[in-house]
Amino acid sequence: MSDGGPGVAEQPLLRVSDLRRRFGEHEVLHGLSFEVRPGQAVAVVGPNGSGKSTLLQCVMGIQRPDSGSVTLRGTPLVESDPAVRAEIAAVDDSVDFFPDLSAAEHLGLLAAVHDVPDADAVVRALLGEVGLTDQRNQVPGTLSSGQRRRLALASGFVRPRSLLLLDEPEQRLDGQGIDWLIGRLLDEKAAGGAVLFASHHAGLIEAVADERLEPAGRSS
Amino acid sequence: MRLLTQVRRVGRGRKEPTDWWTLLLAVFVLAGFPVQVTIGLAAGRASGGPAAIPAALTVGVSVLLGAMVLAVAMALGPVRGSPAEYTWVLGGPVDRRSELTPRWVRTLAGTGVLGAAVAAVAAAVGGADPVELGLTVAIGGGLGVALAAAATGLQGTTAQVRRAVQAGTTGVGMVFVGLAVVLIRLGRTPSIPGLVALVGAPFAVLLAVLTVVWGWRTIAALDRVALTAGNALFTAGGAAVLFMDPALLGDVLAQRRFSHLRIQRSRSFPAGRRRGLLTAEWVRAVRNRRAAGVFVSALLVPYASATVVPARWLPAVALLSAVPAVSPFGSGMRKVCQSAALRRMLGGTDSALKMLHLATPAAAAVLFTLFAAPAMPADRWIALALTPIGVLTNLWLRATAKPMEFDGLVADLGFGPAPVQLSWFLIRGVAPLAIVASLQLSI
Numbered sequence: 001m002s003d004g005g006p007g008v009a010e011q012p013l014l015r016v017s018d019l020r021r022r023f024g025e026h027e028v029l030h031g032l033s034f035e036v037r038p039g040q041a042v043a044v045v046g047p048n049g050s051g052k053s054t055l056l057q058c059v060m061g062i063q064r065p066d067s068g069s070v071t072l073r074g075t076p077l078v079e080s081d082p083a084v085r086a087e088i089a090a091v092d093d094s095v096d097f098f099p100d101l102s103a104a105e106h107l108g109l110l111a112a113v114h115d116v117p118d119a120d121a122v123v124r125a126l127l128g129e130v131g132l133t134d135q136r137n138q139v140p141g142t143l144s145s146g147q148r149r150r151l152a153l154a155s156g157f158v159r160p161r162s163l164l165l166l167d168e169p170e171q172r173l174d175g176q177g178i179d180w181l182i183g184r185l186l187d188e189k190a191a192g193g194a195v196l197f198a199s200h201h202a203g204l205i206e207a208v209a210d211e212r213l214e215p216a217g218r219s220s
Numbered sequence: 221m222r223l224l225t226q227v228r229r230v231g232r233g234r235k236e237p238t239d240w241w242t243l244l245l246a247v248f249v250l251a252g253f254p255v256q257v258t259i260g261l262a263a264g265r266a267s268g269g270p271a272a273i274p275a276a277l278t279v280g281v282s283v284l285l286g287a288m289v290l291a292v293a294m295a296l297g298p299v300r301g302s303p304a305e306y307t308w309v310l311g312g313p314v315d316r317r318s319e320l321t322p323r324w325v326r327t328l329a330g331t332g333v334l335g336a337a338v339a340a341v342a343a344a345v346g347g348a349d350p351v352e353l354g355l356t357v358a359i360g361g362g363l364g365v366a367l368a369a370a371a372t373g374l375q376g377t378t379a380q381v382r383r384a385v386q387a388g389t390t391g392v393g394m395v396f397v398g399l400a401v402v403l404i405r406l407g408r409t410p411s412i413p414g415l416v417a418l419v420g421a422p423f424a425v426l427l428a429v430l431t432v433v434w435g436w437r438t439i440a441a442l443d444r445v446a447l448t449a450g451n452a453l454f455t456a457g458g459a460a461v462l463f464m465d466p467a468l469l470g471d472v473l474a475q476r477r478f479s480h481l482r483i484q485r486s487r488s489f490p491a492g493r494r495r496g497l498l499t500a501e502w503v504r505a506v507r508n509r510r511a512a513g514v515f516v517s518a519l520l521v522p523y524a525s526a527t528v529v530p531a532r533w534l535p536a537v538a539l540l541s542a543v544p545a546v547s548p549f550g551s552g553m554r555k556v557c558q559s560a561a562l563r564r565m566l567g568g569t570d571s572a573l574k575m576l577h578l579a580t581p582a583a584a585a586v587l588f589t590l591f592a593a594p595a596m597p598a599d600r601w602i603a604l605a606l607t608p609i610g611v612l613t614n615l616w617l618r619a620t621a622k623p624m625e626f627d628g629l630v631a632d633l634g635f636g637p638a639p640v641q642l643s644w645f646l647i648r649g650v651a652p653l654a655i656v657a658s659l660q661l662s663i
Contacts, residue, residue, distance in 0.1 A: 062560070079560070085567040096559040098552065099474040100504050104486035112489035112496030113566050120488055137483040141475050155565060 013194045019068035041195035043209035051215035052198035092167035095152040097140040104136035107158045114159040130154045146172035166197035182207045280400035284393030293371035301447035317440040335364020355417040362424025372435035404527040501580045511548035518545035522595040534596040535603035535660040542588045542611045549584040550615045553577035557619040585611045603660040610656030618649040
């Protein structure tokens with residue numbers, strides 16, 4: 001992998017070494033190694049079934065790789081470690097909600113437990129950004145799948161983090177939503193945050209990614 | 221019509237045969253519990269225990285049970301169309317009445333037979349003569365049909381109407397039980413005059429006829445939404461029974477319960493993990509009005525039982541009734557225990573998150589115990605004090621259960637091979653209740 005953009009730090013935040021994951025006879029990840037530095041965005045690309053989500057889940061700690069290592073700031077990444085949870089904000093299909101808290105309350109609760117200053121204003125602004133202001137008092141079960149997806153994205157942005165993991169964040173977003181997402185991820189990089197995201201959206205990858213990674217083995 | 225008949229015939233031909241023997245065995249085993257309770261009550265009566273079950277309490281419990289049956293029937297349908305029928309049959313120009321009538325008639329017949337059987341058992345336990353037995357069976361059968369037919373009629377109404385009926389009938393049932401308990405504790409035990417059974421039988425049959433007419437008119441107009449609304453619950457319920465895991469129902473029930481929740485103004489939470497999460501728990505508890513209703517209903521059980529069972533049993537009765545009373549307050553804990561994604565979002569350690577979410581059910585368990593204390597003599601309070609331990613251990617073990625494993629260690633204890641993990645999964649919720657109930661009975 002080549003070096004990232006001008007704002008990229010030297011020390012890697014996330015290091016993945018020789019990662020292997022096999023499902024039966026089918027090896028999805030074969031000895032994958034890469035690094036993500038603060039201020040850098042790495043896009044995981046490839047066709048369906050090429051191992052993008054598997055890679056992200058191994059990094060999140062949801063799946064255990066057959067071999068290889070994932071370290072965060074040089075320490076082996078353990079999903080249940082509170083320090084890891086404080087540093088990583090992940091948004092994938094497994095994002096879950098309380099059935100009896102509203103959209104605004106979910107974001108407010110996340111802001112509260114992560115000690116976000118001026119939480120109410122942050123939540124209000126974020127709801128406006130993702131277009132859920134009118135749905136702020138609805139519980140997740142009454143939101144459409146697209147609205148739930150936007151709430152999930154907002155849950156990743158409402159809290160402090162060093163590394164943002166996103167699995168196909170462009171899903172169910174319209175053109176305006178994609179533009180918002182691009183702006184958000186560029187801001188994330190500018191603020192020194194690292195981003196690892198899987199995507200099929202050429203425009204999003206082009207605008208945000210410093211590196212492209214193909215789990216099948218090739219990177220550019 | 222000819223095409224539909226052919227489709228049904230083909231479907232029947234390809235249907236997996238039902239394992240009726242296993243089902244009958246399960247019914248036989250499960251039916252053993254009420255039989256044992258009846259035998260126990262009879263033994264208690266013989267050894268100078270409390271008198272026969274008071275008539276007022278019988279009526280109150282019957283009304284409450286009827287309300288619960290109506291609620292379940294409305295939640296499931298009662299007339300349902302499968303997802304395949306939704307797409308391939310109900311979307312076409314099919315006469316709903318001719319399509320749905322066979323299954324509706326089967327449902328009515330089933331509930332009628334069930335109602336008659338329950339009434340027959342109740343009459344037999346109460347020592348009714350053959351005439352009274354016949355009248356009671358007619359009442360039970362009529363009400364069984366009426367409940368299913370009324371639920372069908374309500375299936376054609378709006379969700380708001382159904383919720384109002386459910387709340388109203390359950391409330392009336394609770395008032396009946398509460399009134400019966402108060403009357404009995406005041407020393408007044410009104411009996412049911414024989415005239416009631418004589419008038420009740422034709423009344424039940426008339427009610428059944430009227431509700432069947434209502435249901436018959438409704439099924440012709442049931443739309444696809446009404447016919448498939450209960451499918452998710454039915455499927456999850458089937459899976460929960462098959463795998464003996466009530467947790468499989470949790471998500472569907474929560475979805476149904478909160479899909480109509482109207483929040484006027486979202487709450488803010490104080491900064492800090494502990495304060496934020498505890499406030500969210502409090503908000504959820506206050507918001508869940510059904511939980512308060514279940515709590516009060518369950519609290520009636522030890523008071524009602526005090527008029528029927530020996531005092532020595534009452535702490536164990538309180539323990540068992542505390543389980544459904546406390547369970548709704550553990551919804552946050554179950555969610556946190558079952559969702560690793562939610563724990564990742566909230567941050568902190570798994571154990572701290574789970575313990576924080578145990579606070580609300582713990583408070584509910586302690587309150588239930590305190591409120592149940594006046595139902596029994598003071599010498600049973602030490603045994604009663606064990607109730608929160610049993611309830612919370614049960615809740616914790618059920619919430620933290622990992623998905624059922626069908627492989628793993630197999631132990632041969634002389635009765636044939638037994639899968640250890642599977643066995644532990646099945647008893648992990650029941651075991652603490654059994655242990656604590658045994659302790660309560662032995663103190």
